[in-house]
Amino acid sequence: MKMSQISPQSLYILDDDLHYATLLKQMAEKYDWNVISEQSALRFLEFDLPPSMVLVLDLVMPELDGIEVIRELIKRRINLTLILISGVDKRTLHSAQLLAQAYSINVVACFSKPVRLKAFCEILNTIRKVQVSSKGAEEDPVFSREDIKAGIEKQQFIIYYQPQVCLKTDMLVGVEALVRWHHSEYGLIPPGCFISMAEKEGLISLLTNQVVSMVAKDNAMLNTIFGKDIMISINISANDIISLSLPDQLNHLLSEYSIDPKNITFEITESAVMTNLVSFLDVLNRLSLKGFSLSIDDFGTGFSSLTLLYQAPFSELKIDQSFVGRMLHDAEAMIIVEICILLAKKMGMKIVAEGIENEKTLSTLKSLGCDVGQGYFIGKPMPVKDIVIWKNQRSTDL
Ligand code: C2E
Ligand code: CA
Ligand code: CA
Numbered sequence: 001m002k003m004s005q006i007s008p009q010s011l012y013i014l015d016d017d018l019h020y021a022t023l024l025k026q027m028a029e030k031y032d033w034n035v036i037s038e039q040s041a042l043r044f045l046e047f048d049l050p051p052s053m054v055l056v057l058d059l060v061m062p063e064l065d066g067i068e069v070i071r072e073l074i075k076r077r078i079n080l081t082l083i084l085i086s087g088v089d090k091r092t093l094h095s096a097q098l099l100a101q102a103y104s105i106n107v108v109a110c111f112s113k114p115v116r117l118k119a120f121c122e123i124l125n126t127i128r129k130v131q132v133s134s135k136g137a138e139e140d141p142v143f144s145r146e147d148i149k150a151g152i153e154k155q156q157f158i159i160y161y162q163p164q165v166c167l168k169t170d171m172l173v174g175v176e177a178l179v180r181w182h183h184s185e186y187g188l189i190p191p192g193c194f195i196s197m198a199e200k201e202g203l204i205s206l207l208t209n210q211v212v213s214m215v216a217k218d219n220a221m222l223n224t225i226f227g228k229d230i231m232i233s234i235n236i237s238a239n240d241i242i243s244l245s246l247p248d249q250l251n252h253l254l255s256e257y258s259i260d261p262k263n264i265t266f267e268i269t270e271s272a273v274m275t276n277l278v279s280f281l282d283v284l285n286r287l288s289l290k291g292f293s294l295s296i297d298d299f300g301t302g303f304s305s306l307t308l309l310y311q312a313p314f315s316e317l318k319i320d321q322s323f324v325g326r327m328l329h330d331a332e333a334m335i336i337v338e339i340c341i342l343l344a345k346k347m348g349m350k351i352v353a354e355g356i357e358n359e360k361t362l363s364t365l366k367s368l369g370c371d372v373g374q375g376y377f378i379g380k381p382m383p384v385k386d387i388v389i390w391k392n393q394r395s396t397d398l
Contacts, residue, residue: 006048006256007157008056008253009032009033009034009128009131010034010035010036010050010053011026011028011033011035011036011054011055011124012035012036012037012038012044012049012053012054012055012056013025013035013036013037013055013056014037014038014039014041014044014055014056014057014058014061014069015037015039015056015057015058015061015085015358016039016040016041016061016062016177017039017058017331017356018039018282019255020058020085020113020115021037021038021039022037022117022302023117024037024056024115025037025122027117027120027121028121028124030121031121031128033124034219039062039066040063041063041064041069042063042064042110044069045064045069045072049073049076049078050078050109051077051078051079051189052078052079052080053078053079053080053081054082054083054127055073055081055082055083056082056083056085057069057070057082057084057085058085058086059084059085059086059088059092059096060086060087060088064226065097066086066096067083070082070099070100070103070105070386071103074103074105075117080105080106081106081108081127082100082105082106082108083107083108083109083110083111083120083123084096084097084100084107084109084110084111085110085111085112085113085115086111086112086113087112087113088108090112090249090331091332093110093112094110094330094332096110097110099157105218108123108126108127108259109123113230121287123335124218129236140192140193141186141189141193141381142193143193143197144197145197145201145203148194148197148201148203148207149203149206149307151181151183151194152203152206152207152210155210156181156182156183156184157180157181157182157207157210157211157214158179158180158181158182158383159177159178159179159180159211159214159215159218159383159384160177160178160179160180160381160382160383160386161175161176161177161178161218161232161381161382161383161384162175162176162178162223162374162379162380162381162382163175163374163378163379163387163390164231164233164352164372164373164374165239165372165373165374165391166175166237166372167365167366167370167371167372167373168366168371168373172226172230172391172394173220173230173231173372174230174231174232174233174265174372175210175230175231175232175233175376175387176190176232176233176267176354176381177215177232177233177234177235178235178381179191179195179207179211179235181193181194185264188295191351195207195214195237199237199239204237204239204240205240205243205246208236208237208240209249209253211234211235212234212250212253212254214255215232215234216254216256216259217257218384219232219257219263220257221384222384222387225387225388226391229260229263230263231263231265231293232263232264232265233264233265233266233267233268233295234264234265234266234267235267235269235297236266236267236268237269238268238269238270238280241268241280241284242276242279242280242281243283244282244283244340246283246287247283247286247287247290250266250287250292251290260291261290261291261292261352262291262292262293264292264293265289265292265293265294265295265316266292266293266294266295267295268284268294268295268296268297268312268314269296269297270296270302270305270308271296277311281311281312284312284313285312285313288313288315293315293316294312294313294314294315294316295314295315295316295317295318295352296308296312296314296316296317296318297318298318298320299317299319299320299340300319300323300336300340301319301320301321303320309347314349315349316349316350316351316352317340317343317344317347317349317350317351317352318352318353318354319336319337319340319341319351319352319353319354320354320355321354321355321375322355323336323337323340323367324337324353324354324355324356324361325355325361325377326355327361327363327364328360328364337353337365337368338368341369341370344371345369350371350372351370351371351372352370352371352372352373353365353370353372353373353374353375354374354375355374355375356373356374356375356376356377356378357375357376357377358377359377361375361377362375362377362378380392
């Protein structure tokens with residue numbers, strides 16, 4: 001059966017339960033979707049499937065299970081938007097969702113049977129809106145080693161600062177420095193487009209030095225704006241920490257501007273490519289001895305582990321924003337946030353939640369006893385001059 005002529009607004013439903021497949025098909029058709037429904041996974045895989053598709057997939061099927069179907073579609077390089085449904089228990093459904101996400105599949109919803117039809121229709125509408133708004137969106141540019149090196153030499157990198165507030169008092173306690181590339185051709189480029197390339201191409205320490213120098217220059221202005229010494233957090237890549245001279249180098253750059261190490265936190269994410277654990281720990285210990293604070297970033301994700309927390313002198317734990325962002329509607333994410341808070345408290349560490357996007361998340365974190373919050377709801381990353389506006393706006397809000 002040839003199916004490739006079907007438009008991208010088509011919805012595929014693969015569920016061996018005819019009753020469900022028919023019910024979902026009828027609902028989707030009411031919302032103008034062109035529905036192709038199939039009960040057999042083997043027959044479905046014989047279709048000439050399009051390169052990009054929205055699929056409602058039942059996890060438990062007799063011939064092939066949902067995970068096997070996902071694997072096969074990935075092999076065919078199909079760009080999937082997935083709605084998972086199943087009669088299995090919630091934890092299995094949840095872990096299948098995470099597995100699909102690990103394959104970089106966009107899982108937009110997971111439904112336990114019986115599926116709530118209203119929620120199902122809302123999801124279909126959201127998918128349609130996203131499809132319409134992303135039409136014509138440009139792909140991220142890809143940069144070479146030479147591009148990044150030239151950007152560093154021309155000093156095109158700039159720093160945005162994102163506020164961090166104390167969740168007990170609502171007062172600002174610090175900012176995180178986040179680098180951006182002010183590119184002459186592409187405009188403002190986010191770090192996701194160049195940090196990993198800079199790491200891979202051995203340019204990250206040059207970039208880190210530039211970031212630290214810029215932060216050092218801005219420090220006095222930030223302290224003036226807030227009328228007190230505030231903490232500045234700087235991201236250090238694990239690839240940076242291969243050089244044993246890093247602590248002296250950072251200390252030197254910051255002391256030129258008379259910055260007290262106690263006002264600087266280095267945020268570190270463990271990396272898959274960490275080959276020399278001994279020198280990694282050597283550097284972290286010496287940064288700590290020089291008076292800098294160390295924060296374990298993206299805690300709870302693949303590489304930011306309990307082992308690292310146990311081995312290195314961290315004084316701050318940053319819960320990864322993937323848990324914070326999901327905590328209100330995902331029981332497992334909420335448990336992880338609670339446990340992270342408990343863990344930090346037990347270890348005498350400061351606990352920071354990042355990725356706070358709404359008031360409810362903020363108030364929940366407050367009630368859980370989280371120390372510090374950061375996120376779009378509090379303030380987006382911004383150039384230093386806009387921090388003044390943010391501060392004035394906020395003091396009128398209080
Ligand atoms: P990160 O250290 O985890 O920083 C937090 C990221 O989350 C930032 O993205 C920030 O803009 C974003 N964010 C903050 N609040 C929210 C929110 O409420 N919702 C959402 N969806 N996102 C939020 P950004 O600036 O694009 O940075 C991405 C990553 O790039 C950083 O993740 C960090 O790992 C890396 N990075 C940024 N600056 C530097 C740097 O100077 N050096 C190094 N080595 N890495 C950097
Ligand atoms: Ca960070
Ligand atoms: Ca993070």
